[in-house]
Amino acid sequence: xxxxxVLALVGVTGALxxxxxLSAATAGGASKAAGSRTAxxxxxxxxxxxxxxxxKKFGGQKITFIGDNAVGSSHKRxxxxxxxxxxxxxxxxxxxPHPAASDAAYSQLxxxxxxxxxxxxxxxxxxxxxxxxxxxLVDLKPYLGALAKKHAAxxxxxxxxxxxxxxxxxxxxxxxxxxRTDLLRKYGYSGPPKTWAQLGxxxxxxxxxxxxxxxxFYGFVYQGNAYEGLTCDALEWIASSGGGNFIxxxxxxxxxxxxxxxxxxxxGWVGKITPRGVTxxxxxxxxxxxxxxxxxFMRNWPYAYAASKGTPVxxxxxxxxxxxxxxxxxxxxxxxxxxGVSKFSKHRGAAVAFVKYxxxxxxxxxxxxxxxxxxxxxxxxxxxxxxxxxxxxxxxIANVTRVTRPSxxxxxxxxxxxxxxxxxxxxxxxGSNAKSVLPSLSRRLQRLVx
Amino acid sequence: xxxxxxxxxLQRRQTILAWIFLLPALAVVxxxxxxxxxxxxxxxxxxxxxxxxxxPTKWVGLDNYFGKTGIIHDADFRHSIWVTVEFTLIxxxxxxxxxMIIALVVNSNFKGRGVMRGVMxxxxxxxxxxxxxxxxxxxxxxxxVINDAGVRRLHLLHxxxxxxxxxxxxxxxVCAVDIWKTTPFVALLLLAGLQVIPNELYxxxxxxxxxxxxxxxxxxxxxxxxxxxxxxxxxxLDALRVFDIFNVFxxxxxxxxxxxxxxxxxIVSIGDVGYGSAISVAIFLIIGLFVVIYAIxxxxxxx
Numbered sequence: 001x002x003x004x005x006v007l008a009l010v011g012v013t014g015a016l017x018x019x020x021x022l023s024a025a026t027a028g029g030a031s032k033a034a035g036s037r038t039a040x041x042x043x044x045x046x047x048x049x050x051x052x053x054x055x056k057k058f059g060g061q062k063i064t065f066i067g068d069n070a071v072g073s074s075h076k077r078x079x080x081x082x083x084x085x086x087x088x089x090x091x092x093x094x095x096x097p098h099p100a101a102s103d104a105a106y107s108q109l110x111x112x113x114x115x116x117x118x119x120x121x122x123x124x125x126x127x128x129x130x131x132x133x134x135x136x137l138v139d140l141k142p143y144l145g146a147l148a149k150k151h152a153a154x155x156x157x158x159x160x161x162x163x164x165x166x167x168x169x170x171x172x173x174x175x176x177x178x179x180r181t182d183l184l185r186k187y188g189y190s191g192p193p194k195t196w197a198q199l200g201x202x203x204x205x206x207x208x209x210x211x212x213x214x215x216x217f218y219g220f221v222y223q224g225n226a227y228e229g230l231t232c233d234a235l236e237w238i239a240s241s242g243g244g245n246f247i248x249x250x251x252x253x254x255x256x257x258x259x260x261x262x263x264x265x266x267x268g269w270v271g272k273i274t275p276r277g278v279t280x281x282x283x284x285x286x287x288x289x290x291x292x293x294x295x296x297f298m299r300n301w302p303y304a305y306a307a308s309k310g311t312p313v314x315x316x317x318x319x320x321x322x323x324x325x326x327x328x329x330x331x332x333x334x335x336x337x338x339x340g341v342s343k344f345s346k347h348r349g350a351a352v353a354f355v356k357y358x359x360x361x362x363x364x365x366x367x368x369x370x371x372x373x374x375x376x377x378x379x380x381x382x383x384x385x386x387x388x389x390x391x392x393x394x395x396x397i398a399n400v401t402r403v404t405r406p407s408x409x410x411x412x413x414x415x416x417x418x419x420x421x422x423x424x425x426x427x428x429x430x431g432s433n434a435k436s437v438l439p440s441l442s443r444r445l446q447r448l449v450x
Numbered sequence: 451x452x453x454x455x456x457x458x459x460l461q462r463r464q465t466i467l468a469w470i471f472l473l474p475a476l477a478v479v480x481x482x483x484x485x486x487x488x489x490x491x492x493x494x495x496x497x498x499x500x501x502x503x504x505x506p507t508k509w510v511g512l513d514n515y516f517g518k519t520g521i522i523h524d525a526d527f528r529h530s531i532w533v534t535v536e537f538t539l540i541x542x543x544x545x546x547x548x549x550m551i552i553a554l555v556v557n558s559n560f561k562g563r564g565v566m567r568g569v570m571x572x573x574x575x576x577x578x579x580x581x582x583x584x585x586x587x588x589x590x591x592x593x594x595v596i597n598d599a600g601v602r603r604l605h606l607l608h609x610x611x612x613x614x615x616x617x618x619x620x621x622x623x624v625c626a627v628d629i630w631k632t633t634p635f636v637a638l639l640l641l642a643g644l645q646v647i648p649n650e651l652y653x654x655x656x657x658x659x660x661x662x663x664x665x666x667x668x669x670x671x672x673x674x675x676x677x678x679x680x681x682x683x684x685x686x687l688d689a690l691r692v693f694d695i696f697n698v699f700x701x702x703x704x705x706x707x708x709x710x711x712x713x714x715x716x717i718v719s720i721g722d723v724g725y726g727s728a729i730s731v732a733i734f735l736i737i738g739l740f741v742v743i744y745a746i747x748x749x750x751x752x753x
Contacts, residue, residue, distance in 0.1 A: 101701070103719055107718040107719055110500050110501055110718070110721060111500075111718070113501060114500055132501065133501075136501075216592050216593065225701055226700075226701050226702045275592050276615055277591040277592065277615045278615075279612075280614060280701070289592065294592065415720055416720040419702060419719065422702070423703070430616070431617065
């Protein structure tokens with residue numbers, strides 16, 4: 001009798017725990033799903049060129065694709081493209097989203113490559129990874145050399161290691177400023193801020209005013225967590241203030257007065273014009289705050305443009321280049337993703353065909369309209385429908401100076417270097433003086449560069 | 451003389467038989483415990499990289515431990531040890547006190563005792579990562595329920611606190627979650643210990659006129675000692691290798707890195723398997739130290 005009671009209790013406890021974890025999971029899902037509805041949902045994935053021949057050759061084969069995480073509508077886009085490709089060619093594609101933080105995605109691939117596993121055929125590669133992963137990737141030049149010529153030369157160069165084209169550009173990225181047009185008008189501003197100082201002042205004024213109705217309102221949100229995204233944001237602050245790009249011409253340049261000044265300005269923002277918790281924000285945390293109408297300004301990637309459709313701020317915001325420091329010019333950190341084929345893949349032909357489809361002009365056009373990603377094919381970026389869907393492709397924004405993270409100098413040690421950078425910047429955000437943090441960061445980076 | 455030899459022959463046969471029976475178990479233990487351990491120790495003497503094949507692995511001797519960039523000069527690792535030990539001391543001591551109180555309560559006779567025993571296990575039954583993510587949202591400075599309750603409903607706080615982001619409250623908030631989650635486990639272990647104490651002892655004590663407090667100090671606590679030690683050992687070893695809550699809460703932040711986070715980061719994110727293995731060995735030794743301390747405590751207890 002007693003035992004049965006205990007068993008029943010264990011059951012009840014387990015059920016309760018399950019309920020709690022389920023409700024937690026749905027809460028997370030709800031916050032992610034908000035705003036992934038796209039105005040351009042009507043666009044359909046394009047047909048696969050030469051599908052009949054592919055079906056004859058590779059039909060029935062099964063490949064695994066490590067695709068985008070569930071940020072914005074990216075995962076949905078992957079699902080649509082995969083479904084279309086499967087239908088047309090008969091090649092089965094297993095879609096596995098990569099972890100949201102790109103450093104976590106990196107280690108997932110590193111683990112796979114170091115065990116020489118054939119379980120991944122095609123994978124997304126961050127723009128800073130080719131140097132590290134080149135030995136494990138198929139040279140695509142013999143297969144896709146002609147298609148590669150259509151893509152922007154700079155990115156093809158980034159993806160070419162020792163003369164081998166180890167990845168194909170899929171979509172580009174650069175940091176832009178999102179701002180609330182309605183609030184700027186309400187507080188008497190004729191346009192977005194040109195300098196970081198202006199951004200600080202405007203954010204403060206708008207925040208003070210909006211607080212009366214909304215105690216959760218903040219002036220500015222960005223990616224402040226100790227992760228790869230912070231390296232990107234920090235590069236923009238520093239480079240746009242004339243403080244260099246962390247490493248220039250093989251020499252570590254981060255320890256300079258201009259860099260220290262802008263980083264200490266950022267330190268002053270935290271908790272004043274940003275939520276105090278911004279130091280643990282990633283892309284989606286910033287977007288959730290902005291889309292809920294709780295922020296006047298946001299630094300983010302272009303994907304957030306389409307992702308913000310259908311949210312409370314739909315139609316009330318616009319995008320422009322990021323502000324700059326005194327005596328500097330606006331910049332945007334280069335991001336973006338490539339597609340590579342693993343050397344250990346057992347279905348190389350099918351995998352290459354899949355990459356060919358995804359990096360074709362037709363799919364890039366679809367992706368740009370459906371998901372507001374930056375096309376890596378210049379001709380696609382000029383198509384009227386694409387520019388209309390993506391205001392950031394207007395020349396005055398798209399031609400902003402691009403800055404790159406120091407993967408060229410750090411090579412296989414890039415992850416380690418970036419980690420040193422974002423951990424140091426995170427310390428500054430959390431209250432340390434940049435003047436005392438930068439010298440040691442500089443020393444540690446120099447040790448990596450050698 | 452003859453008998454002794456025959457006896458030892460029988461003994462020897464039995465010994466061999468015993469070894470044969472033990473062999474499968476030993477093989478499994480050797481494969482899952484000693485092989486990886488040995489491999490880790492071996493790697494710690496090399497400069498092995500995660501992405502093998504880019505550069506040949508070199509034997510570097512004790513460089514990872516005592517070299518110029520070795521563990522003994524690694525301020526980040528030293529800091530992570532301190533964070534971990536601090537976390538362990540805070541959580542284990544509070545969990546023990548609370549667990550003891552809960553165990554004593556649910557051990558006494560009252561209506562609904564069975565239900566209580568089940569309900570108290572709920573936090574422990576939730577997967578740690580799920581619980582940590584839930585708490586992370588509750589702690590949020592913008593939409594978190596804790597700040598909402600503190601600032602707007604109860605007026606205990608002057609303004610929203612970023613519990614996790616702020617270095618001064620970060621460790622405290624993570625300790626609170628661990629205490630919330632693991633106290634039931636400690637209570638359960640202590641409850642099991644309480645239930646084997648024979649009731650006659652208390653009856654005899656009552657006849658002799660011992661007060662409740664005297665009963666607790668003279669009967670409960672001494673007889674509970676084995677259970678207490680088991681609970682403390684379990685919790686301390688668990689706390690020293692804590693990873694999940696810190697990973698969800700802080701990611702790669704340096705000021706709140708535990709030993710396990712730092713090690714995982716070194717091996718997986720940075721890809722420095724050699725140095726990371728050296729850190730693993732160091733963690734092994736540190737945890738070993740705590741085991742030895744407890745083992746001595748147990749021995750003293752038994753002696």
